[in-house]
Amino acid sequence: MKKLSARRRHPLAAVVVLLLALAATGGLYAAFAPAGKAQADETAQSLAIDEGKKLYSVGCASCHGTGGQGTSDGPSLVGVGAAAVDFQVGTGRMPAQQPGAQVPKKKVIYSQSEIDQLAAYVASLGAGPSVPNESQYNPSGADIAKGGELFRTNCAQCHNFTGEGGALTNGKFAPSLEDVDPKHIYEAMQTGPQNMPSFPDTTMPQKQKQDIIAYLHAVNSDQSASPGGLKLGGLGPVSEGLFGWIFGLGALIAVAIWVAAHTAKAKKS
Amino acid sequence: MSTTTDARREAPAGERIADWADGRLGIYSLAKANMRKIFPDHWSFMLGEICMYSFIIIILTGVYLTLFFHPSMNEVVYDGSYVPLQGMHMSEAFNSTMHISFDVRGGLLIRQIHHWAALVFLAGMFVHMMRVFFTGAFRKPREVNWLFGFLLFVLGMFTGFTGYSLPDDLLSGTGVRFMEGAILSVPVVGTYLSFFLFGGEFPGGDFVARFYSVHILLLPGIMLGLMVAHLILVFYHKHTQFAGPGRTNKNVVGMPLLPVYMAKAGGFFFLVFGVIAVIAAIASINPIWAIGPYRPDQVSTGAQPDWYMGFSEGLIRVMPGWEINLWGHTLVLGVFIPLIIFPSVLAAIAVYPFIESWVTGDKREHHIADRPRNAPTRTAFGVAWITWYMVLLIGGGNDLWATHFHLSINVITWFVRIAFFVAPVLAFIATKRICLGLQRRDAEKVLHGRESGIIKRLPHGEFIEIHEPLDAGARYKLTAHEQYKPAEIGPEVDENGVARKVSRTQKLRAKLSKGYYGEGNQIPKPTAEEYEEITSGHGHH
Numbered sequence: 167m168k169k170l171s172a173r174r175r176h177p178l179a180a181v182v183v184l185l186l187a188l189a190a191t192g193g194l195y196a197a198f199a200p201a202g203k204a205q206a207d208e209t210a211q212s213l214a215i216d217e218g219k220k221l222y223s224v225g226c227a228s229c230h231g232t233g234g235q236g237t238s239d240g241p242s243l244v245g246v247g248a249a250a251v252d253f254q255v256g257t258g259r260m261p262a263q264q265p266g267a268q269v270p271k272k273k274v275i276y277s278q279s280e281i282d283q284l285a286a287y288v289a290s291l292g293a294g295p296s297v298p299n300e301s302q303y304n305p306s307g308a309d310i311a312k313g314g315e316l317f318r319t320n321c322a323q324c325h326n327f328t329g330e331g332g333a334l335t336n337g338k339f340a341p342s343l344e345d346v347d348p349k350h351i352y353e354a355m356q357t358g359p360q361n362m363p364s365f366p367d368t369t370m371p372q373k374q375k376q377d378i379i380a381y382l383h384a385v386n387s388d389q390s391a392s393p394g395g396l397k398l399g400g401l402g403p404v405s406e407g408l409f410g411w412i413f414g415l416g417a418l419i420a421v422a423i424w425v426a427a428h429t430a431k432a433k434k435s
Numbered sequence: 436m437s438t439t440t441d442a443r444r445e446a447p448a449g450e451r452i453a454d455w456a457d458g459r460l461g462i463y464s465l466a467k468a469n470m471r472k473i474f475p476d477h478w479s480f481m482l483g484e485i486c487m488y489s490f491i492i493i494i495l496t497g498v499y500l501t502l503f504f505h506p507s508m509n510e511v512v513y514d515g516s517y518v519p520l521q522g523m524h525m526s527e528a529f530n531s532t533m534h535i536s537f538d539v540r541g542g543l544l545i546r547q548i549h550h551w552a553a554l555v556f557l558a559g560m561f562v563h564m565m566r567v568f569f570t571g572a573f574r575k576p577r578e579v580n581w582l583f584g585f586l587l588f589v590l591g592m593f594t595g596f597t598g599y600s601l602p603d604d605l606l607s608g609t610g611v612r613f614m615e616g617a618i619l620s621v622p623v624v625g626t627y628l629s630f631f632l633f634g635g636e637f638p639g640g641d642f643v644a645r646f647y648s649v650h651i652l653l654l655p656g657i658m659l660g661l662m663v664a665h666l667i668l669v670f671y672h673k674h675t676q677f678a679g680p681g682r683t684n685k686n687v688v689g690m691p692l693l694p695v696y697m698a699k700a701g702g703f704f705f706l707v708f709g710v711i712a713v714i715a716a717i718a719s720i721n722p723i724w725a726i727g728p729y730r731p732d733q734v735s736t737g738a739q740p741d742w743y744m745g746f747s748e749g750l751i752r753v754m755p756g757w758e759i760n761l762w763g764h765t766l767v768l769g770v771f772i773p774l775i776i777f778p779s780v781l782a783a784i785a786v787y788p789f790i791e792s793w794v795t796g797d798k799r800e801h802h803i804a805d806r807p808r809n810a811p812t813r814t815a816f817g818v819a820w821i822t823w824y825m826v827l828l829i830g831g832g833n834d835l836w837a838t839h840f841h842l843s844i845n846v847i848t849w850f851v852r853i854a855f856f857v858a859p860v861l862a863f864i865a866t867k868r869i870c871l872g873l874q875r876r877d878a879e880k881v882l883h884g885r886e887s888g889i890i891k892r893l894p895h896g897e898f899i900e901i902h903e904p905l906d907a908g909a910r911y912k913l914t915a916h917e918q919y920k921p922a923e924i925g926p927e928v929d930e931n932g933v934a935r936k937v938s939r940t941q942k943l944r945a946k947l948s949k950g951y952y953g954e955g956n957q958i959p960k961p962t963a964e965e966y967e968e969i970t971s972g973h974g975h976h
Binding site: 187188209245267309310311312314318319322323324325326327328330331332333334335336337339340366379380384392393394395396397398400401402403404405407408409410411414415417418419421422423424427 | 717
């Protein structure tokens, strides 16, 4: 001990202590950390993260920052989770074409495997909702009527009765939900993209999300029936009024002109 | 009447029935007086018929709907054939409307005919009213009939609103809540009125039954009476006609009621019914199954009333949310001011005929319809009013304008707030200029003929366009209107220098009259002398 105490003021002592402390921490971590995860780092997952990081640097970093920390042009992606990436990129909203009140849906430019890699990278930045698997969002067997009630209670304020979409303030809008992929509806509820509030499982359990997806499929997809004839956009009295004026009264005035033009005149004599 | 026939041989059955009826109802003298009643022929004179026929269609289909509709707010569980609502709790009113739509034979078609016919009825009344307005057909002796028609339009709005509320769906429930909010905003008595109307707190258990009797009994009853009175007055006054050779203020040129007009009008009824039925068969209206039953805790975006109430929606949507809090009471100006403007918008057009007759001081009867251009101030006022109405309709649909034209809803709201004041003024000025321009063109046409589009080269090289002179009939049409002189107050002092009393209203009247008929506000129509002078000489044009 004398040797040690004699050298405690040696110029390199601090370095040695630091090295020892680091070695101890690292050793303890190696000993106690879950072995599975440590091994997985070397496999597909970390490969996906690496690939995702490359894609991220090219397509996303200019707005979201080189490490996903966010800039003045885009929010931080730490903790948004893989589900958010799968929704935003999978519906073509990201990468954004231009800044604006809201980024609209457009053509999807990444393949699903690239989206998965991006999602893996963003998920590695911080814990968040993961991409749901099919058993979570598959609406078969769900309660359509219950879903309708939930939709009218939680969603219709912005998305309209049957999800035709609606306006929000300052150019923002709730998009139409016609024919949206069940996975994307689920992810949107889970993550609350753009101006939408999120409905995590604690406030809206998986079963209720499935009910809502089933309801939307029943009333607003290419397979839903419109018993009354043309839906006229499903927008309610404004489009009905427009239709009534143009095609209802318009046709009747045309008929009136026709009737008035054919009068009982002795044309030939 | 059948005295000439052989006593042994009986008269034909039709004649015998007619004789029977004549002996009891006096139909022969009635028919003699009215069979040859003349109606002028013009398509715009059939707009009122569109309204009458759609009203009849609404009554017929409405009777069918009452057979199946239950005006009750008792809660039931839906077990009909529309899957996405099975097991839902709803009022009996909603349930029976679902039953009509899905399980009554022809129910949905009848419902849609009823509703489409209502939209067309109101739209028809709007256009009919504007036709009467722009042709000055409201002038003496028809002012009372103008008011009857206006009342029909207003009552139609409320009959439509109560009908729209009956199915107790989420959309109409939101509309009723809107109305309740408007009633609550009335100072002092608002709460009492609301409790009286709904039998307690909103929505309560009474309003569907109450709206039902108002919708099927009270309002249509009054409307039917008014419509009959409206028609009797049309008969009594005789129809107006446009100016033309042989048409004067003292005659009516057209077709006799029987058989020509009756055949046309009868046929037109079936055409109207057919068009509305086709529309109802191809286009959905008020799909309550997609909207869902009303629950006060739910609401949807895009919640608008039917078009005829849209301007009131616009008023409320663009009004800033002002309120005053005094001594623990809140005066909700953001709702109350729109509630006050709502009847004012309607009253503005209703009282116009009386203002015009006061300005002109004209007490004579008018049976010749004006061409809108020949009454520029009136036409400009009408267009300004329509513009005002349309601006409010834009406000009422601001969310759909925003989503469909990719605009900001806030920008639209501000546009409507400004346009509410500015657009009618601009429309007034623009319309008046256009009318005056058209008057100038008419004068030009009368004096110089119609531009033929044929270019002629004269021997010395000049090019001229050949103008074809109008025939006398066309010239008559363009110059038949009379032009008022602006009213003068006269000198303010008499010949002795004593100040004459000129009341403020007289001054206002003179000023308005100048605005109507003064210099620059109408183009003097060509006189016969002018025409002689131009056509007698060699002056070509």
